[in-house]
Amino acid sequence: MDFSYSEEQQLLQNSVSKFIQQDYDFDRRCKIVNSDIGFSQENWQLFAELGWLMVPFKVEDGGLGGFAVDLMVVMEEFGRGLVVEPFLACAVLSGGLIADGASEAQKRELLGLLIEGQLQLAFAFAEPQSRYNLADITTTAVLDGDSYILNGHKAVVLNGGAADKLLVSVRTSGAQQDCDGITLLLVDTNTAGLHRHEYATVDGHRAAEIKFNNVKVPIANRVGGEGTALPVIGKAIDRATLALCAEAVGAMEKIYKKTVEYTKTREQFGVAIGKFQALQHRMVDMFTEYEQARSVLLMAALKMDANKGVAPKAVSAAKSRIGKAARLIGQEAIQLHGGIGVTEELDVGHFFKRLTTVQYIFGSTDFHTLRFAGH
């Protein structure tokens, strides 16, 4: 057993950490969030240059190794900085699908561009009625000659507005919630009949509603076999879930420490409020939640690496525990900051927003608790 970072991991962490501290302060982030596309192309290029976009991928795919622990290192730092560049949606989630499910030719075509920062991808899986059931798919693709014809509505597609290409989970056979009959298609976002409605999400990211009205997709754009995409999708979502957990752990470390520091300076009734024992014990609870959350994250990352990328139960444990911690730490940070905590002005509120949405992305805390329990 060994809990120390390798030299490479240490270098990676230092590199991302330096970027967050020097180039990603709260003001800059606000400007980026409020910009037209909602993230910085310049930063994205920097991520590519510094090799961070290689992190999710195996060496043979042009990546750094694709270890979950490496991914955790990057995402924890991104969490500390509340990074909005679409690393999770594009590189981890969509990239993961391609790395895992695509043919060698497709990989060659797409992964190189992605790793160079030249290709934005998004994965359109959720639908208005599907909630967290990845198999609940009503978007249909019917084979017509050497093309599929797509019809349907994909909901809250993360990075869906900026994406050059979409990976779309479609139903090619079976009933609405069947596990079989799900296929993955790669769709150019400028294809006729594809409509996007992009909007901001409450945490400063971007998403889109995407509707397909007889959209024609060449059969060559199918990723993997017909009707057998669900396991690949599940694995990619699990991996992205782990990455999201790491981001949350980074964010909650930041926010609990900020809260502790704030209470040392903020005075009420003539005393720093950090001297009030009731608040002290609550901050100890925040600290404890953070430590437990980080432990479960480590556990899941190590299990995933030990099990060649498949560790659904460990991922659900992490998502459940981290969701619980994110809730408590977020709510307490706001409550202990008082009025200033609920304003847009202070960074703490923005950490709170992200710590709220991470509780619901890729399955809520309850969902993952019951999934862990085997229900």
Added chain:
Amino acid sequence: MDFSYSEEQQLLQNSVSKFIQQDYDFDRRCKIVNSDIGFSQENWQLFAELGWLMVPFKVEDGGLGGFAVDLMVVMEEFGRGLVVEPFLACAVLSGGLIADGASEAQKRELLGLLIEGQLQLAFAFAEPQSRYNLADITTTAVLDGDSYILNGHKAVVLNGGAADKLLVSVRTSGAQQDCDGITLLLVDTNTAGLHRHEYATVDGHRAAEIKFNNVKVPIANRVGGEGTALPVIGKAIDRATLALCAEAVGAMEKIYKKTVEYTKTREQFGVAIGKFQALQHRMVDMFTEYEQARSVLLMAALKMDANKGVAPKAVSAAKSRIGKAARLIGQEAIQLHGGIGVTEELDVGHFFKRLTTVQYIFGSTDFHTLRFAGH
């Protein structure tokens, strides 16, 4: 809407309260608990003389009116005193079954004696495998001429050791968990083939395992029709559950107040621990839980009276909420008392014991929460 006690209720409360304060201090209770039969015959006679055993019954059955609010008045006081006399098991639960389910002749025979304090009853409903499912019954009664022949095992029968007669829920037809086919029989405890193993329960009460080995019960001892007893049983258990809730509310009032007083005198690090804000806020939570518990109790009692004794959803709401409050208040009382709280020597620990068992008698907190939700 009116939340004040009637003059009669006020008198009843004063009478029980005076008894608890003057004749039921902690030392006396300990002696009673450790006595051979585990309660005081003398007190039981006093309950009869003061008319308290009339409280659960309607005027036409020789009672005071049988209102849930009256019952609540008595049980809250009993909770404050941790009374171990079998008012709940004998008068409320078993008496309730007879009042509701028995023929006029049976009522005449039994209720008079009960109200005079001359008859101890117990209701044997649970079985080793049944948990909280009142319909899960494997004890069988087979008609043989003009008698039933009983075989089976009833578990943790409250007041089962002292009872002169038992009410037993038996299966006369149907499968193990069927709602139909359940019959109620009145069995003399000195009948041949009936074996009792009495023991103390952890809260200072008594219970017994009761085994039936070809026990012969005259058909005249059937209470109500054959196979149709479940609704009557359900109603009696609900009513007893409400009474138990009232007892718990009385006990939790006592214990939270004792805790507050204790922290005013107990010093650590040179200060009364009641001055530590972290503990203050926790005691405020205890107070809040108590007030909320008492409110739900009132709600359920009033609903039961308004609905002629049938209010399963309100009872489950009360049991669920009061179970939650009993847990928090009990645990916090012990924790705030520190070491002395976990000793047999101090009364607080005994309140804690009872507040623990009430969480599980007649259905656990979870059970009633899901029952309230309709699951």
Added chain:
Amino acid sequence: MNIDFSSEELAFQQEVQQFLQEKLPADIRERTLKEIPLDKESFVRWQKILYEQGWAATNWPMEYGGTGWTPTQKYIWANECANFGAPDVIPFGLKMVAPVIFTYGSEEQKQRFLPDILASNVWWCQGYSEPNAGSDLASLKTTAVREGDEYVVNGSKTWTTLGQYADWIFCLVRTGGPEIKNQAAISFLLIEMNHPGITVSPIITLGGHHEVNEVHFDNVRVPVANRIGEEGQGWTYAKVLLTHERTGIARVATSKKRLQTLKTLASETCDGGASLLENPAFAQRLAEVEIDLLGLEFTELRTLAAVSTGKAPGPESSILKIKGTEIAQFIDELYMETAGYYGMPFVREQFKSGFDGEWVGPGVISSSVPRYLNNRKSSIYGGSNEIQKNIISKWVLGL
């Protein structure tokens, strides 16, 4: 002891239902049920309808035009309003400044201010909190220095809810110098907002709402006649008011209605093979909060009953604030759970009146995260829940 309505009360309930059925404007009803913030015009329109009915001031004595309702009537009113989707009245005039005026104001002040409040002709806002003061109200720094018949007011107030619409503000100001003991230096002033020395700057809260503001006073001259009661007694008046206000704050009727809506939504939400309402984990949480709300409803009724027998609501009524906000915030979380991904979209346009674009997400659900974020303030404002716990600890438990 009983919980039945009398026949008079049942008749009153019918009258209320009929009134709401007939007079509540459909657009206001829809926005309220969808939990979309109303604009000023809607609030004023609805309050004028109430005024015409004679039901604007449910907490005023009849002599000033109040309804003189019993606690049970108020309970019925609150429940029916929540059920029909009638919005709460803006409390600053009717519920906050008016009681101070009719209790401590001069005859002239009563005649001058109360009718316009009743008729919703004037929009009031509250100037208690100050930047950096938090829940420590008594430490306020806004000064009012007397010059002849006027006070010259300087300083800042904050968390001024809907102050952007206000015609008048009621303020706690410091009229005494540092030699006077803190609370005895505080007076209660009414100030017109159109004064050039007043600027209002918005504070945007996490949910993206512009509800609260900072109000700055730069040499604002206020006639001494606008002071309520005696100089140095402002803190006393405000405190009485604060206790008075604690009951409405439980918002039981609103939470009941929201739970009911939530159940419908959850029953329409697919979760695996069944509806979310049938998911036992969800059902259990829902049941727990529903039961807790039942308890709170009866805790409030017990408090009201005590008040109606002449007792002032005691410090134990602080639990109404604590539990009321906790329950409301927990309901927010159940909305988010129900919304899933659709809690996240933050599409400001679709909350503007007259929006006719394509709505993202299904109705009330689609703003559940912003609403959750915005509602975190409820356990902070109005005396934070921590302050409420200190009050109970000191005044109820004697610690």
Added chain:
Amino acid sequence: MNIDFSSEELAFQQEVQQFLQEKLPADIRERTLKEIPLDKESFVRWQKILYEQGWAATNWPMEYGGTGWTPTQKYIWANECANFGAPDVIPFGLKMVAPVIFTYGSEEQKQRFLPDILASNVWWCQGYSEPNAGSDLASLKTTAVREGDEYVVNGSKTWTTLGQYADWIFCLVRTGGPEIKNQAAISFLLIEMNHPGITVSPIITLGGHHEVNEVHFDNVRVPVANRIGEEGQGWTYAKVLLTHERTGIARVATSKKRLQTLKTLASETCDGGASLLENPAFAQRLAEVEIDLLGLEFTELRTLAAVSTGKAPGPESSILKIKGTEIAQFIDELYMETAGYYGMPFVREQFKSGFDGEWVGPGVISSSVPRYLNNRKSSIYGGSNEIQKNIISKWVLGL
């Protein structure tokens, strides 16, 4: 970073399994798995078996007869012991006084005391807490007044676990007068229990157990040679020990085994139409505590890893005490939930060894309420969880 065992570690694991398989007495195993308290004879018997194997002292340096195990080996050992139903060793000699003796004791003291501790020839108990002192250890009142080569000890100690069996007690006593600053007046003494001035009186805890005692000292004469280290340094020695002790206190392996047992029990418990394990409310609670325990396991491993790189376990290891007791107590509650009515019977006879009557209730379940009651002490003893929070607040968060 990895969590794989090396091949040496895997071999060690097998060795441990084989040892436990062969050497753990069946009666001790059964009582441990049923969570019935062991008697003295059983503890001593098992410890002597460990001694013969050379595995009695897992936390001692090899030079004194310790195992010299790595953190991973200790982790394997703890897990396998819990799995097989091997009881924890009584810590007072091996884990509490021995480290003080081998760290701060004289050569003569080491040779006199350590071998008997290692061989389980002598039963030790702890004399830190005093009546009314609670978690405020430094306020102790037991005095040791020097007369020639002896100290004369007077006072009382309390919560002395299993003191009824003890041959020796290690005590913190006050050797300085009131002129000396509190903690500098405290010394560390070893006292033989067979002295006529010592009386042990039992304290019965809520679960009906006699586990703890009060120990009274009436003019007990103790040779100065029995003092560890210097006079007035006892507090320093004890504090080092307290931090040292904090890791074992998480009891992760035991809680893991108990959860596993609980799952089996719940799967055999009928709940409506299915098993209790299939009841989603129960399954959710179970999953939550199982996940929290996974977290605690890794929190402990992280702490151990830090220690093995030479760092002392810091104050942040207080969370091991807090979470460890919280989780264990929560598991107690799940046992009660599973037991239903059968948690309540309180039949002392059936826990005595040699009981051959009819057992009430199904095995381990039937004492779940008494066990829950008794285990409430774990968040109070050993520095209450409130004290642990104060420690984290001050030394980790800097508040």
